[in-house]
Amino acid sequence: MLAQKLAVVTGAARGLGLSVARDLAAAGCVVLMVGRNAEAIEAAARQLRESGHQALPHVADVTDASAVAALAARLRREFGRVDILVNNAGVFPEKKDFTALETASVFVVDPEMVAATHASNALAPLRLIQAIVPLMRENAWGRIVNVSSSMGQLAEMGGFWPGYRMSKAALNALTRLTAAELKDSPIKVNSVCPGWCRTEMGGKDATRSADEGAMGIVWAALLPDDGPSGGFFQDGKPIDW
Numbered sequence: 317m318l319a320q321k322l323a324v325v326t327g328a329a330r331g332l333g334l335s336v337a338r339d340l341a342a343a344g345c346v347v348l349m350v351g352r353n354a355e356a357i358e359a360a361a362r363q364l365r366e367s368g369h370q371a372l373p374h375v376a377d378v379t380d381a382s383a384v385a386a387l388a389a390r391l392r393r394e395f396g397r398v399d400i401l402v403n404n405a406g407v408f409p410e411k412k413d414f415t416a417l418e419t420a421s422v423f424v425v426d427p428e429m430v431a432a433t434h435a436s437n438a439l440a441p442l443r444l445i446q447a448i449v450p451l452m453r454e455n456a457w458g459r460i461v462n463v464s465s466s467m468g469q470l471a472e473m474g475g476f477w478p479g480y481r482m483s484k485a486a487l488n489a490l491t492r493l494t495a496a497e498l499k500d501s502p503i504k505v506n507s508v509c510p511g512w513c514r515t516e517m518g519g520k521d522a523t524r525s526a527d528e529g530a531m532g533i534v535w536a537a538l539l540p541d542d543g544p545s546g547g548f549f550q551d552g553k554p555i556d557w
């Protein structure tokens with residue numbers, strides 16, 4: 317059913333993005349793997365191709381407007397379509413040291429760091445959605461997954477790590493906005509929290525593997541036509557905003 321769908325996965329060189337790219341390729345998609353480090357993204361795509369998957373690298377820093385425009389131009393030129401967009405690339409620049417929480421307090425955080433985190437985690441997905449939804453509209457099908465975090469949940473908002481928390485809350489707002497404006501279209505947009513995963517960002521003490529975390533993201537990327545849009549999910553189940 318999903319043969320030859322074109323999926324774009326950002327931040328696909330390692331961690332959750334690499335697992336998501338592998339799972340989507342295994343489901344029959346051609347996957348364009350986006351990363352800002354040429355050597356790393358080329359090696360990751362090669363690794364998938366050596367396992368028999370259809371995966372291609374694309375070098376782009378998703379915070380760079382001209383790089384996102386070049387990505388959209390390549391997608392139109394080479395494939396003429398995009399079926400799935402996984403906005404996975406993200407950063408968490410604050411210290412995660414639980415023994416020194418005061419260094420990650422809202423009262424000392426550098427607002428410039430908060431702005432830079434927004435640029436990666438919320439504004440880059442906005443730019444990618446603007447660049448890619450026109451291609452989805454042309455083919456009258458689309459799935460967008462914004463990889464968010466329970467740390468962005470307003471319902472559960474605690475203190476500390478304001479850069480990361482605010483950026484993921486903004487990403488969730490982007491999901492709601494986009495889904496509302498696409499409500500009469502066949503394009504579905506959802507936020508997904510992968511849980512706490514053992515990646516470079518999550519660290520070695522995290523409770524889940526990247527492959528386990530990727531499953532809920534892939535679920536949202538492959539939703540059937542009667543699936544939800546405009547929701548926040550973990551493991552395929554709705555969670556609070």
Ligand SMILES: NC(=O)c1ccc[n+]([C@@H]2O[C@H](COP(=O)([O-])OP(=O)(O)OC[C@H]3O[C@@H](n4cnc5c(N)ncnc54)[C@H](OP(=O)(O)O)[C@@H]3O)[C@@H](O)[C@H]2O)c1
Binds near residue numbers: 463519
């Ligand atoms: N791990 C967790 O526990 C967890 C929990 C909840 C949500 N998440 C979310 O899941 C997503 C993936 O996280 P992860 O744990 O897999 O992190 P990760 O191992 O640090 O991987 C993040 C990837 O994103 C790429 N990236 C960052 N900024 C980019 C940019 N401007 N342009 C292109 N690529 C960029 C990184 O590339 P470089 O190598 O060039 O930096 C890296 O490949 C993130 O959005 C994160 O917030 C993770």
